[in-house]
Amino acid sequence: xxxxFDFDEFGANPGDPLPMREGHSSHGRFERVLRTGHFAxxxxxxxxxxxxxDEVLRRASLFDGYVDAINATDGSGANCHMSSLGxxxxxxxxxxxxxxxxxxxxxxxxxxxGDVLGAAALGVCSVLxxxxxxxxxxxxxxxxxxxxxxxxxxxxxxxxxxxxxxFLSGRALDEAPRMFLGASINPFAPPIANRVxxxxxxxxxxxxxxxxxxxxxxxxxxxxxxxxxxMGLTEQCHVLMGVGVLASAKxxxxxxxxxxxxxxxxxxxxxxxxAEKPREEGRxxxxxxxxxxxxxxxxxGIHLMAYRQEQFVGEIVTRSxxxxxxxxxxxxxxxxxxxxxxxxxxxxxxx
Numbered sequence: 001x002x003x004x005f006d007f008d009e010f011g012a013n014p015g016d017p018l019p020m021r022e023g024h025s026s027h028g029r030f031e032r033v034l035r036t037g038h039f040a041x042x043x044x045x046x047x048x049x050x051x052x053x054d055e056v057l058r059r060a061s062l063f064d065g066y067v068d069a070i071n072a073t074d075g076s077g078a079n080c081h082m083s084s085l086g087x088x089x090x091x092x093x094x095x096x097x098x099x100x101x102x103x104x105x106x107x108x109x110x111x112x113x114g115d116v117l118g119a120a121a122l123g124v125c126s127v128l129x130x131x132x133x134x135x136x137x138x139x140x141x142x143x144x145x146x147x148x149x150x151x152x153x154x155x156x157x158x159x160x161x162x163x164x165x166x167f168l169s170g171r172a173l174d175e176a177p178r179m180f181l182g183a184s185i186n187p188f189a190p191p192i193a194n195r196v197x198x199x200x201x202x203x204x205x206x207x208x209x210x211x212x213x214x215x216x217x218x219x220x221x222x223x224x225x226x227x228x229x230x231m232g233l234t235e236q237c238h239v240l241m242g243v244g245v246l247a248s249a250k251x252x253x254x255x256x257x258x259x260x261x262x263x264x265x266x267x268x269x270x271x272x273x274x275a276e277k278p279r280e281e282g283r284x285x286x287x288x289x290x291x292x293x294x295x296x297x298x299x300x301g302i303h304l305m306a307y308r309q310e311q312f313v314g315e316i317v318t319r320s321x322x323x324x325x326x327x328x329x330x331x332x333x334x335x336x337x338x339x340x341x342x343x344x345x346x347x348x349x350x351x
Contacts, residue, residue: 015093017123020178025162025208028125029097029329030069031180034209034238039294039322040301042099042211042240043313044071045091047081056082056090059310065330066314067304069126071211074101078138085115085122092123095334099182100124105132108148109157113167116158120177128182128211129154151183152205159206181206185239186213187224189261196227199237209238211303214255216244216264216285218292225298234298241293245306245316246282249273279309283316290320 017027024031033040043063048055063070072087088098100119102112116127131151135143149157157168158181165176183202187195202210215221221241228234246252246264249272256264268285275281290302302322306313317323327333 015095015123017125024180026125026178026180027123028069028180030099030126031208033068033328034300038068038326039324040068040238040240041066041304041317041323041328042069042071042301043067043304043306043310044073045087046307046310047073047084047087049081051082053090056087057094060091060096061331062310063313064332065328066317068301068328069097069099071099071101071128071303074103074130075106075132075138078105078133078135078140078143080138080140085119085124088119088124089122095329095331097126097329098124099126099128101128101130102154103130103132104147104149104151104154105135105145108146109168112149112154113157113161116161116177116179117173120179125178126180126182126209127158128184129158129207130184152201155181155183155202155205155207180208182209182211183207184213185210186261188213188215188217188220188263192220192224195224196231196233199228199233200231203233203237207237209240209300211240212242213261214244214264214305215241215289215293216268218289218296220263221293221299222296225296229298238300239298240301240303241296241299242303242305243286243289243293245286245304245309245312246272246278247309248278248282251282283309283312283319286316287319290316290322294320294322 018029020027021032024035030040045059060070070091072084072091074084075081084101088100091098102115107115129151135141135145158179160166160168161173162176162179165173167173185195185199185202189195199210225234249269252264252269252272255262271285272278272281293299293302304313304316306316
Protein backbone atom coordinates (compact mmCIF):
# COMPACT_ATOMS: atom_id res chain seq x y z
CA UNK A 1 0.00 0.00 0.00
CA UNK A 2 1.46 3.40 -0.95
CA UNK A 3 1.73 6.14 1.67
CA UNK A 4 0.04 9.53 1.69
CA PHE A 5 2.28 12.21 0.28
CA ASP A 6 4.16 14.14 2.96
CA PHE A 7 4.96 17.62 1.61
CA ASP A 8 7.20 18.38 4.58
CA GLU A 9 9.34 15.30 3.91
CA PHE A 10 9.35 15.21 0.11
CA GLY A 11 8.48 18.73 -1.11
CA ALA A 12 5.79 19.27 -3.72
CA ASN A 13 7.93 17.24 -6.16
CA PRO A 14 10.97 15.06 -5.44
CA GLY A 15 13.43 17.73 -6.61
CA ASP A 16 11.81 20.71 -4.86
CA PRO A 17 13.35 22.39 -1.77
CA LEU A 18 11.77 21.45 1.53
CA PRO A 19 10.03 24.02 3.74
CA MET A 20 12.50 25.92 5.92
CA ARG A 21 12.48 24.97 9.60
CA GLU A 22 13.16 27.40 12.43
CA GLY A 23 16.76 27.35 13.57
CA HIS A 24 17.98 25.52 10.47
CA SER A 25 20.61 26.87 8.09
CA SER A 26 19.28 25.15 4.97
CA HIS A 27 16.26 23.62 3.29
CA GLY A 28 18.08 20.29 3.22
CA ARG A 29 16.99 16.87 4.39
CA PHE A 30 20.48 15.99 5.67
CA GLU A 31 20.46 18.84 8.18
CA ARG A 32 16.97 17.83 9.29
CA VAL A 33 18.06 14.26 10.00
CA LEU A 34 20.95 15.39 12.19
CA ARG A 35 19.04 18.12 14.03
CA THR A 36 16.21 15.69 14.76
CA GLY A 37 18.75 13.51 16.57
CA HIS A 38 18.73 10.59 14.14
CA PHE A 39 21.91 8.64 13.54
CA ALA A 40 22.87 9.53 9.96
CA UNK A 41 24.64 7.75 7.12
CA UNK A 42 26.47 9.50 4.29
CA UNK A 43 28.52 8.03 1.47
CA UNK A 44 30.46 9.14 -1.60
CA UNK A 45 29.69 8.96 -5.29
CA UNK A 46 32.60 8.53 -7.66
CA UNK A 47 32.03 11.12 -10.42
CA UNK A 48 32.32 9.56 -13.87
CA UNK A 49 34.92 10.30 -16.50
CA UNK A 50 32.02 11.15 -18.74
CA UNK A 51 29.41 13.76 -19.61
CA UNK A 52 26.63 11.16 -19.33
CA UNK A 53 24.02 12.23 -16.71
CA ASP A 54 22.50 8.74 -16.61
CA GLU A 55 25.79 7.37 -15.32
CA VAL A 56 25.59 9.68 -12.30
CA LEU A 57 22.01 8.67 -11.52
CA ARG A 58 22.82 4.99 -11.98
CA ARG A 59 25.63 5.25 -9.45
CA ALA A 60 23.42 7.18 -7.00
CA SER A 61 20.66 4.57 -7.29
CA LEU A 62 22.91 2.07 -5.50
CA PHE A 63 22.49 4.16 -2.34
CA ASP A 64 18.73 4.74 -2.66
CA GLY A 65 16.99 4.25 0.68
CA TYR A 66 20.20 3.48 2.59
CA VAL A 67 21.91 6.86 3.10
CA ASP A 68 20.88 10.37 4.10
CA ALA A 69 23.28 12.30 1.88
CA ILE A 70 25.75 11.66 -0.92
CA ASN A 71 29.12 13.41 -1.16
CA ALA A 72 30.09 14.42 -4.69
CA THR A 73 33.88 14.42 -4.63
CA ASP A 74 35.81 17.36 -6.09
CA GLY A 75 38.85 16.15 -8.00
CA SER A 76 39.64 13.56 -5.34
CA GLY A 77 43.31 12.63 -5.31
CA ALA A 78 43.91 15.62 -7.62
CA ASN A 79 42.46 13.58 -10.50
CA CYS A 80 40.05 15.04 -13.03
CA HIS A 81 36.42 13.80 -13.23
CA MET A 82 32.98 15.35 -13.72
CA SER A 83 32.70 18.36 -11.42
CA SER A 84 31.16 18.14 -7.98
CA LEU A 85 28.79 20.97 -8.91
CA GLY A 86 27.62 19.10 -12.01
CA UNK A 87 27.02 15.86 -10.09
CA UNK A 88 25.12 17.72 -7.35
CA UNK A 89 22.92 19.48 -9.91
CA UNK A 90 21.92 16.11 -11.35
CA UNK A 91 21.25 14.62 -7.92
CA UNK A 92 19.13 17.51 -6.63
CA UNK A 93 17.04 17.43 -9.80
CA UNK A 94 15.52 14.10 -8.77
CA UNK A 95 15.46 14.67 -5.01
CA UNK A 96 18.68 13.22 -3.59
CA UNK A 97 20.51 15.16 -0.85
CA UNK A 98 24.00 15.83 -2.16
CA UNK A 99 26.95 17.33 -0.30
CA UNK A 100 29.02 19.44 -2.65
CA UNK A 101 32.73 19.21 -1.97
CA UNK A 102 34.79 22.33 -2.59
CA UNK A 103 38.56 22.05 -2.82
CA UNK A 104 40.72 25.12 -2.33
CA UNK A 105 43.31 23.61 -4.65
CA UNK A 106 41.58 24.51 -7.91
CA UNK A 107 39.71 27.80 -7.50
CA UNK A 108 40.26 31.24 -6.03
CA UNK A 109 37.77 33.08 -3.83
CA UNK A 110 36.00 34.66 -6.83
CA UNK A 111 35.28 31.30 -8.46
CA UNK A 112 34.40 29.62 -5.16
CA UNK A 113 31.86 32.24 -4.12
CA GLY A 114 30.25 32.10 -7.56
CA ASP A 115 30.07 28.30 -7.46
CA VAL A 116 28.41 28.36 -4.04
CA LEU A 117 25.72 30.78 -5.24
CA GLY A 118 25.17 28.58 -8.29
CA ALA A 119 24.97 25.42 -6.17
CA ALA A 120 22.44 27.02 -3.81
CA ALA A 121 20.33 28.15 -6.79
CA LEU A 122 20.31 24.54 -8.02
CA GLY A 123 19.03 23.29 -4.67
CA VAL A 124 22.26 22.07 -3.10
CA CYS A 125 21.96 22.52 0.66
CA SER A 126 25.16 21.03 2.15
CA VAL A 127 28.83 21.74 1.47
CA LEU A 128 32.09 20.14 2.61
CA UNK A 129 35.08 22.48 2.74
CA UNK A 130 38.43 20.90 1.86
CA UNK A 131 41.97 22.07 1.21
CA UNK A 132 42.44 19.40 -1.47
CA UNK A 133 45.26 17.04 -2.37
CA UNK A 134 48.31 18.56 -4.02
CA UNK A 135 48.41 18.38 -7.81
CA UNK A 136 51.67 16.43 -7.65
CA UNK A 137 49.79 13.27 -6.64
CA UNK A 138 47.18 13.43 -9.40
CA UNK A 139 46.91 12.86 -13.14
CA UNK A 140 47.72 16.49 -14.03
CA UNK A 141 50.91 17.16 -12.05
CA UNK A 142 51.73 20.07 -14.35
CA UNK A 143 48.57 21.94 -13.23
CA UNK A 144 49.00 25.15 -11.25
CA UNK A 145 47.54 24.84 -7.71
CA UNK A 146 45.62 27.83 -6.36
CA UNK A 147 45.11 27.56 -2.57
CA UNK A 148 43.88 31.16 -2.36
CA UNK A 149 41.97 29.95 0.72
CA UNK A 150 42.49 27.05 3.11
CA UNK A 151 39.74 24.88 4.60
CA UNK A 152 39.17 27.17 7.60
CA UNK A 153 39.10 30.43 5.63
CA UNK A 154 36.81 28.69 3.12
CA UNK A 155 34.38 27.91 5.95
CA UNK A 156 34.58 31.53 7.09
CA UNK A 157 33.92 32.71 3.53
CA UNK A 158 30.79 30.59 3.16
CA UNK A 159 29.57 31.64 6.60
CA UNK A 160 29.97 35.26 5.51
CA UNK A 161 27.95 34.63 2.35
CA UNK A 162 25.18 32.91 4.30
CA UNK A 163 24.97 34.85 7.55
CA UNK A 164 26.04 38.34 6.47
CA UNK A 165 24.62 38.16 2.93
CA UNK A 166 27.72 39.67 1.37
CA PHE A 167 30.76 38.73 -0.67
CA LEU A 168 34.21 38.88 0.90
CA SER A 169 34.66 42.15 -0.99
CA GLY A 170 31.85 43.62 1.10
CA ARG A 171 29.38 43.85 -1.78
CA ALA A 172 25.87 42.87 -0.67
CA LEU A 173 24.00 39.82 -1.99
CA ASP A 174 20.41 40.09 -3.16
CA GLU A 175 19.76 36.66 -1.62
CA ALA A 176 22.09 34.63 0.57
CA PRO A 177 22.77 30.92 0.00
CA ARG A 178 21.10 28.70 2.60
CA MET A 179 23.83 26.14 3.24
CA PHE A 180 24.69 23.59 5.95
CA LEU A 181 28.46 23.89 6.39
CA GLY A 182 30.81 20.95 6.82
CA ALA A 183 34.52 20.15 7.04
CA SER A 184 36.81 17.16 7.26
CA ILE A 185 38.81 16.02 10.30
CA ASN A 186 41.46 13.36 10.81
CA PRO A 187 41.67 12.21 14.45
CA PHE A 188 44.17 9.49 13.50
CA ALA A 189 47.03 11.52 12.00
CA PRO A 190 49.96 12.66 14.11
CA PRO A 191 50.33 14.81 16.07
CA ILE A 192 47.27 13.18 17.68
CA ALA A 193 47.21 15.63 20.59
CA ASN A 194 46.57 18.54 18.20
CA ARG A 195 43.61 17.02 16.38
CA VAL A 196 40.95 18.18 18.83
CA UNK A 197 42.31 21.73 18.60
CA UNK A 198 42.05 21.51 14.80
CA UNK A 199 38.46 20.30 15.18
CA UNK A 200 37.72 23.31 17.42
CA UNK A 201 39.30 25.65 14.85
CA UNK A 202 36.98 24.33 12.13
CA UNK A 203 33.94 24.80 14.37
CA UNK A 204 35.05 28.37 15.05
CA UNK A 205 35.32 28.84 11.29
CA UNK A 206 31.69 27.78 10.83
CA UNK A 207 31.58 23.97 10.57
CA UNK A 208 28.22 22.51 11.60
CA UNK A 209 29.12 18.94 10.71
CA UNK A 210 32.38 17.11 10.10
CA UNK A 211 33.28 13.88 8.32
CA UNK A 212 36.45 12.07 9.38
CA UNK A 213 39.18 10.20 7.55
CA UNK A 214 38.95 6.38 7.70
CA UNK A 215 38.55 5.06 11.24
CA UNK A 216 39.93 1.56 11.76
CA UNK A 217 40.98 2.02 15.41
CA UNK A 218 38.07 2.22 17.84
CA UNK A 219 40.22 3.11 20.85
CA UNK A 220 41.67 6.12 19.05
CA UNK A 221 38.13 7.19 18.10
CA UNK A 222 36.97 6.85 21.71
CA UNK A 223 39.89 8.96 22.93
CA UNK A 224 39.27 11.68 20.34
CA UNK A 225 35.57 11.82 21.12
CA UNK A 226 36.18 11.93 24.89
CA UNK A 227 38.49 14.93 24.49
CA UNK A 228 36.03 16.56 22.08
CA UNK A 229 33.19 16.10 24.58
CA UNK A 230 35.32 17.55 27.38
CA MET A 231 35.77 20.71 25.28
CA GLY A 232 32.05 20.86 24.48
CA LEU A 233 32.69 20.45 20.75
CA THR A 234 30.15 17.69 20.12
CA GLU A 235 27.40 20.02 21.37
CA GLN A 236 28.34 22.52 18.66
CA CYS A 237 28.97 20.23 15.69
CA HIS A 238 27.74 16.87 14.35
CA VAL A 239 30.49 14.26 13.99
CA LEU A 240 30.25 11.62 11.27
CA MET A 241 33.08 9.12 11.63
CA GLY A 242 34.53 7.70 8.43
CA VAL A 243 34.40 3.95 7.79
CA GLY A 244 36.17 2.40 4.81
CA VAL A 245 35.46 -0.89 3.05
CA LEU A 246 38.72 -2.76 2.43
CA ALA A 247 38.99 -5.20 -0.47
CA SER A 248 42.15 -7.01 0.66
CA ALA A 249 45.19 -6.94 2.92
CA LYS A 250 47.15 -5.54 -0.03
CA UNK A 251 44.70 -2.64 -0.29
CA UNK A 252 44.98 -1.98 3.45
CA UNK A 253 48.78 -1.93 3.36
CA UNK A 254 48.81 0.35 0.33
CA UNK A 255 46.38 2.81 1.97
CA UNK A 256 48.35 3.13 5.19
CA UNK A 257 51.66 3.54 3.36
CA UNK A 258 50.55 5.79 0.50
CA UNK A 259 47.82 8.00 1.98
CA UNK A 260 48.99 10.42 4.70
CA UNK A 261 47.01 10.13 7.91
CA UNK A 262 45.47 6.70 7.24
CA UNK A 263 45.98 4.48 10.28
CA UNK A 264 45.09 0.77 9.92
CA UNK A 265 46.06 -1.50 12.84
CA UNK A 266 47.98 -4.71 12.11
CA UNK A 267 45.06 -6.76 13.43
CA UNK A 268 42.84 -5.52 10.59
CA UNK A 269 45.51 -6.47 8.04
CA UNK A 270 45.88 -9.95 9.59
CA UNK A 271 42.13 -10.56 9.44
CA UNK A 272 42.14 -9.77 5.74
CA UNK A 273 45.24 -11.91 5.10
CA UNK A 274 43.73 -14.92 6.87
CA ALA A 275 40.23 -14.62 5.38
CA GLU A 276 39.14 -17.10 2.72
CA LYS A 277 37.09 -14.32 1.11
CA PRO A 278 38.88 -11.02 1.83
CA ARG A 279 36.20 -8.83 0.23
CA GLU A 280 33.50 -10.34 2.45
CA GLU A 281 35.77 -9.96 5.47
CA GLY A 282 36.32 -6.31 4.55
CA ARG A 283 32.57 -5.75 4.56
CA UNK A 284 32.24 -7.54 7.90
CA UNK A 285 34.95 -5.32 9.38
CA UNK A 286 33.06 -2.25 8.16
CA UNK A 287 29.84 -3.52 9.75
CA UNK A 288 31.58 -4.13 13.08
CA UNK A 289 33.24 -0.71 13.04
CA UNK A 290 29.90 1.00 12.34
CA UNK A 291 28.25 -0.83 15.23
CA UNK A 292 31.04 0.09 17.66
CA UNK A 293 31.23 3.71 16.55
CA UNK A 294 27.46 4.10 16.91
CA UNK A 295 27.86 3.33 20.62
CA UNK A 296 30.34 6.16 21.25
CA UNK A 297 28.78 9.25 22.81
CA UNK A 298 28.92 12.29 20.56
CA UNK A 299 29.11 10.49 17.22
CA UNK A 300 26.11 11.54 15.11
CA GLY A 301 26.61 9.23 12.16
CA ILE A 302 28.87 7.36 9.78
CA HIS A 303 30.48 8.47 6.52
CA LEU A 304 30.76 5.17 4.63
CA MET A 305 33.43 5.09 1.91
CA ALA A 306 33.21 2.04 -0.35
CA TYR A 307 35.45 2.90 -3.29
CA ARG A 308 34.71 0.51 -6.17
CA GLN A 309 32.44 -1.44 -3.81
CA GLU A 310 29.49 0.95 -3.92
CA GLN A 311 27.13 -1.91 -4.75
CA PHE A 312 27.62 -3.22 -1.21
CA VAL A 313 26.67 -0.02 0.65
CA GLY A 314 23.06 -1.15 1.15
CA GLU A 315 24.14 -4.54 2.46
CA ILE A 316 26.65 -3.01 4.90
CA VAL A 317 24.19 -0.44 6.25
CA THR A 318 21.47 -3.08 6.65
CA ARG A 319 23.76 -5.58 8.39
CA SER A 320 25.08 -2.92 10.77
CA UNK A 321 21.60 -2.11 12.09
CA UNK A 322 22.76 1.38 13.11
CA UNK A 323 19.65 3.02 11.65
CA UNK A 324 17.25 0.85 13.63
CA UNK A 325 13.81 0.97 12.04
CA UNK A 326 14.42 4.30 10.32
CA UNK A 327 14.43 4.25 6.53
CA UNK A 328 16.28 7.08 4.79
CA UNK A 329 14.60 8.95 1.94
CA UNK A 330 14.47 7.07 -1.33
CA UNK A 331 13.56 8.17 -4.83
CA UNK A 332 11.24 5.19 -5.30
CA UNK A 333 9.35 5.91 -2.09
CA UNK A 334 9.03 9.59 -3.02
CA UNK A 335 7.71 8.72 -6.48
CA UNK A 336 5.26 6.15 -5.06
CA UNK A 337 3.96 8.67 -2.53
CA UNK A 338 3.60 11.37 -5.19
CA UNK A 339 1.68 9.05 -7.51
CA UNK A 340 -0.55 8.01 -4.61
CA UNK A 341 -1.27 11.65 -3.81
CA UNK A 342 -2.12 12.44 -7.43
CA UNK A 343 -4.44 9.44 -7.58
CA UNK A 344 -6.07 10.46 -4.29
CA UNK A 345 -6.66 14.00 -5.61
CA UNK A 346 -8.09 12.64 -8.85
CA UNK A 347 -10.50 10.33 -7.01
CA UNK A 348 -11.56 13.17 -4.70
CA UNK A 349 -12.27 15.39 -7.71
CA UNK A 350 -14.43 12.66 -9.29
CA UNK A 351 -16.42 12.05 -6.12
